[in-house]
Amino acid sequence: MEFKFNVNDIFKQPIVEINNNLIPPGFSGDRRALWDTLGKVSEVVNTMGEASAVAQGLSKPITTAERLRNSEHKLYFLIDQAANNGKGAVTGMLKTGNKGLYVFDRDGQHYQVTPPCILDFYIHESRQRTGLGKHLFEHMLQKEEIEPVKMAIDRPSDKLLGFLNKHYLLNSPVKQMNNYVVFDGFFPKSAEPSHVTESKPSGNLGRKESANGLQKFTSPQGRYGAPRPPCSMGQIIHNQTTNNKNQEPTGVKSLPATNYQGVHLGGAQIVSQ
Numbered sequence: 001m002e003f004k005f006n007v008n009d010i011f012k013q014p015i016v017e018i019n020n021n022l023i024p025p026g027f028s029g030d031r032r033a034l035w036d037t038l039g040k041v042s043e044v045v046n047t048m049g050e051a052s053a054v055a056q057g058l059s060k061p062i063t064t065a066e067r068l069r070n071s072e073h074k075l076y077f078l079i080d081q082a083a084n085n086g087k088g089a090v091t092g093m094l095k096t097g098n099k100g101l102y103v104f105d106r107d108g109q110h111y112q113v114t115p116p117c118i119l120d121f122y123i124h125e126s127r128q129r130t131g132l133g134k135h136l137f138e139h140m141l142q143k144e145e146i147e148p149v150k151m152a153i154d155r156p157s158d159k160l161l162g163f164l165n166k167h168y169l170l171n172s173p174v175k176q177m178n179n180y181v182v183f184d185g186f187f188p189k190s191a192e193p194s195h196v197t198e199s200k201p202s203g204n205l206g207r208k209e210s211a212n213g214l215q216k217f218t219s220p221q222g223r224y225g226a227p228r229p230p231c232s233m234g235q236i237i238h239n240q241t242t243n244n245k246n247q248e249p250t251g252v253k254s255l256p257a258t259n260y261q262g263v264h265l266g267g268a269q270i271v272s273q
């Protein structure tokens with residue numbers, strides 16, 4: 001993608017990373033130069049976002065300067081510094097970011113996870129299938145120190161699924177209801193049954209984490225797992241004597257399964273200790 005201005009003046013490396021401040025790496029200059037640069041970076045983001053949306057058949061872009069400014073996402077741009085008579089051209093864009101998701105594996109086990117995600121990926125039509133996508137993707141993997149299989153992908157196109165299959169042998173996607181896709185290696189290898197507990201989102205109780213931030217719900221431990229004293233009000237309501245110390249079980253069981261955010265989880269059991 002060529003622009004009226006000199007791309008090499010604002011993007012000084014073959015791959016540049018932009019975040020929500022929109023300031024390209026290596027920028028130096030006064031306030032006026034900064035405003036000028038921000039305007040040009042915004043134009044690149046919006047133009048590439050628009051082209052990506054058209055290539056994917058989307059009704060509107062998912063990548064805009066405005067949205068980037070209000071996010072924690074990262075944008076990687078691929079630059080052909082020799083193109084356009086030495087003024088440079090932007091040939092690719094890759095957007096990543098962490099998203100809080102509920103994902104299900106093939107057995108229906110559910111996980112709360114905040115993995116790095118592929119959110120938008122585009123190589124200019126004139127350069128597709130020449131290895132540029134792999135080049136940009138590899139750069140991102142190195143920078144983010146992640147394996148492709150540990151990432152979730154937002155609404156992948158057939159081209160992207162073909163790309164992931166060809167370069168990373170990722171096939172048989174596990175499609176999620178939220179339109180994200182993950183692959184089998186995303187989940188831990190020896191899956192224990194997943195349980196829903198009453199643990200709070202802010203606490204670490206009863207959780208396990210893996211490299212991609214995967215959290216699986218397990219039984220509560222420590223003082224939260226200890227037997228509770230009988231609740232006399234509960235026993236009165238249920239017409240039970242209050243002097244039987246073992247009347248009330250700890251925890252909650254056999255309720256319609258919801259997680260702590262109130263999402264229905266299809267009959268999963270809430271476990272009691």
Ligand code: ACO
Nearest residue numbers: 055120121122123128129130131133134156157162163166
């Ligand atoms: N049809 C089918 N497969 C394709 C196509 C295509 N038109 N283009 C790329 N691929 C896949 C194939 O596996 C291809 O290998 P092959 O040529 O041997 O069949 C492989 O990608 C090529 O690898 P690269 O050259 O490294 O990839 P490329 O530079 O083409 O970038 C990308 C891949 C980003 C998917 C690019 O094709 C593109 O921009 N497509 C249009 C936009 C798009 O679909 N983006 C992904 C949206 S989903 C999301 O962003 C989360």
